[in-house]
Amino acid sequence: MALSRRALLGTGVAVGVAAVAGLETGLIPGRARVHDVFGLTGPDGVVPDVPAGPVVSGTFESFGRRTTVGYSILYPDGYQASDALPVALVLHGRGGDHTSAVRDLGIDRYLTAAVQAGSPPFALATVDGGPDTYWHRRVTDEDPGFMIDQEFLPLLANRGLDTARYGVFGWSMGGYGALLYTALHAWQRRVRPGMRAVAVAALSPAVWRRYEDVAPGAFDSREDFEGGQLFGRQVSLQDVAVRIDCGRDDPFAKAAARLRTELGAAGGQQAGAHTHGYWRRMLPAQLAFLGGRLRH
Template identity: 45%
Template sequence: MSTPTRSRAAIVTRRAFLTAGASVLALGGAAEAVNAGLLPGRTTLYRVLGLDGPAGTIPHVGGVPVVSGSFRSAARGGIRTGWAVAAPVGAKDLPVVVALHGYGGTHASLFGQELGLDRFLAAHLDAGGKPFAIVSVDGGDRYWHPRRDGDDPAGMVMKELLPLVSRMGFDTGRLAFTGYSMGGYGALRFGWTLGADRVRAVSALSPALWTTAGAAASIAFDDAADYAANTPYGRQERLTGIPVRIDCGTGDGFQTAVRTYVAGFPEAPAGGFEAGGHDMAFWRREAPAHLRFLADALHR
């Protein structure tokens, strides 16, 4: 009798199977290390391992109308600056939420097929939620604070955008801020710089935060002195009297810095940490809760 021989294809298949098995085991170990904060690349590994939870989806409803335009911003050196306002038809004297985009975004990133706040607002209203207007504007990639070169996106919001919105008939005396990533940081900064006399609420989705100047992205601050002047750490008490909500995904690269920031509040803000990455999938999932939070604060 002849001895059966394994084909080359069978050998390759077995080798691939063993390699795949080893990879699964390695990934399992990596997941534990990532959970313990021992490995870099947290965002990528959480996504690959399916640890980010379900993706949020834009509601399948018609959005509230969005009006848009642009102006030359003196505060930003004369740059053409786009803006948009989403508000229910016929409503007058509505309170205002200024929604700030993240790095690489524009005013349009808050609406339409990206974050979709115009549709989330429509769904909020359909469910009986209290009405308000959402305003967005181009801030560039300057992290929503005055920069050494004279570019001042924060001044643009206060001196140019809000007066424009007020002339449109909205009530900027009832004002709140929200934003994601860089915009989440910006929303917090507007809160602590303006205070409770001016701001009714602040909500931040995955705010881009760094605990030291050396850890910060080079574009976020001009230098260590600029970081010190604009870091949120040590300024949590300045938000006293302002309802604050902060949500961040456990697979987000910023989550450790955000946890440190949240721990510095005299009283813990609303929100928390749950499965999610630093992406639209997480921000869309959290959007309905943030709109309800802002509406309740604006109408209190």
């Protein structure tokens, strides 16, 4: 028996509604792509048309990383490299290095814009954490956290930066690393109170709830994953201001939202995906958050 035109239309509408529901709930893959096509992931951030400030770059031999490490210190326009500004560490994403924050995000100009908009002035210090270390100690004994704590922070202090109260910022792999480093080293600051992280801001942190879901190479074993788990670390971060932002079409959105709730963190879930455009759009809010909390 042939279906009537009305029945066919009704069937088509029902299928369409089911497909939309499947996309929105994640049962059908491709939501991020569909949202991108229809402009639902939000506009890309545009690097501010302001001058970049002074940059000091160099290298050091790192025992923690077992290699030569590059770094850059970025100052807002109008300040000198000799100014004793507070500092926020910058931890890059997977496949990146200390140049990625400027090359991919234009963070040097965002820093100037943040200060021009009223943020207390501060510097940003980027450093090579390795392309896929996920900023934690690996089975090879490469330890980016040790490098930051025992080598990079003292280097910054020797250059005249104020490291008594510092911030930590990162995106993707570096967002996870920023939160993990701060949590793991927070207890040391109670013993060594002259240098401590007071704020951490993470963009689209690469966090997983289950070991079975992790990206290849992110962890050496299940035990490594459990040791680097961010969930359940509320006590470690209780004295640190935390902000976590993640796009709603990001593969880490659900885990990031759960972590933000667990930590009572600032931030939120906005239109966006795991892209440079989203990260650039969110940089003003993240830098303003850090600058406001680095003020003595």
